Amino acid sequence: MRADRESGSPADGGKSGWRGRAADLKARLLRLRSTAEERFPVITRLTAHLIAVNLLDSATRLAAQAFLTAVPLLFLVASIAPQSMRNQIIDSVHDLFGIHGAADHELKKVYQANPASLQQSTGAVSALMVLLSATACSRAMQRLCQRAWHMPSAGARVAAWRWPVWLAVWLVVVVLQGPLREGFGAGLWLGVPLLLILEVAVWWWTQHLLLAARLPWMPLLPGAVLTGVAMTALSVIAKFYVPAALNRSLDRYGSLGAVFTVLSWLIGLCVVVALCITVGAVFAREPAVARRLGSPAWPNSPEK
Known part of the structure; x- marks a missing residue:
């Protein structure tokens, strides 16, 4: 029994030592968190706000x-677009994503097809349904902005006309992506700053429009700057990732693979947008x- 006690003592001492070190580490981490919360309360507020916004779900x-x-x-x-506009959209998508190969072939099949056959397959009723359902994207963006600012929903009469206007402006932005990125012929040295200015301006206007002008312009500027910088950077990264991923998905899985690739890229973009607007x-x-900036005070209770 004496031998057992002697042999067990080092093990018990080792376990006690590990427990003591673990307890010390936990205490240090708790003190570090308390110190960070005291010195940088914005971290605590940001973490709580991101949880309240439900970032991943919204994105x-x-x-x-x-x-x-x-x-x-x-x-x-x-x-419905004239051939010149369709060619401009193809050029803009090329400049934005740098697509080539199979993905480029699929894009041209749509935008270089006979307009008469497309109009027959679309129809007036289908076009109206597309436009009505497209406002769901505007409404989703509006909900994201309202959650980020802890604001209640705007009335339907106030917000309804803003949904198609937001979509129309973004269609124009997409069409202008090509010439803008090339600096209208001057090159990237002018195109990238112009693209950054446009992104900041559009995201600034987006928040003001979809929040139904219930906030002044200046408090919306930080979120617009963060989102504009992030989206400009991602537009540069897209040319290195999207073309290869799309062609690989099309070769391996066909059109279904392209759907998953585009959707994955969109989820990444929307996570960045939701994060930047919320942080702003x-x-x-x-x-x-x-x-x-004249920003409003935090509400007593966040919107659920």
């Missing part, structure tokens, strides 16, 4: 609605920044 819904909007609009625009809203409501 996934927005991506799904964007995809369901983009595909029908793709055929609708191809059926939190930052704009920090006391030091809010005094300069």
Whole structure:
């Protein structure tokens, strides 16, 4: 028994040592968290706000609605737009994503097809249904902005006309992507700054429009700048990722593979958009920044 006690003592001492070190580490981490919360309260508010906004859920819904909007609009625009506009859309998609090979062939099949045959397959009733359902993407973006700013939903009479206007402006932005990225012939040295300015301006206007002008312009600027910078950077990254991923998916799985690739990229984009708008809203409501921008105070209870 003496030998057993002697042999067991080192093991018991080792376990006690590990437990003591684990307890010390836990205590240090708790003290570190408390110190960070005291010195940087914005971190605590941002974390709580991201949880309240339900970032991934909002971004996934927005991506799904964007995809369901983009595909029908793709055929609708191809059926009614003049050939010059369709060629411009092809050039813009080339410049934006750098697609080639099988993906480029599928795009040209739609936008270089006979407009008469597309119009017969689309029809007036189908076009109306596409336009009505496309506003679901606008509504999803509106809900994201309202959650980010803890604002209640705007009335239907106030918000309804804003949904198609938002879609129409974004269609124009997509059409202008090609010449804008090339600096209208001057090159990327001018095109990238112009694209950044456009992205910031459009996301600034997006928040103001979809929030039904219930907030002044200045508090919306931080979110617009963050989103504009992030989307400009992602548009550059897209040329290195999207073409190879699309062609690989088309070769292996056909059109279904392309659907998953596009949807995955859209989810990534929407996560970035949701994160930037939410971070911008939190930052704009920090006391030091809010005094300069005229931001509203935090509500007593967040919107559920």
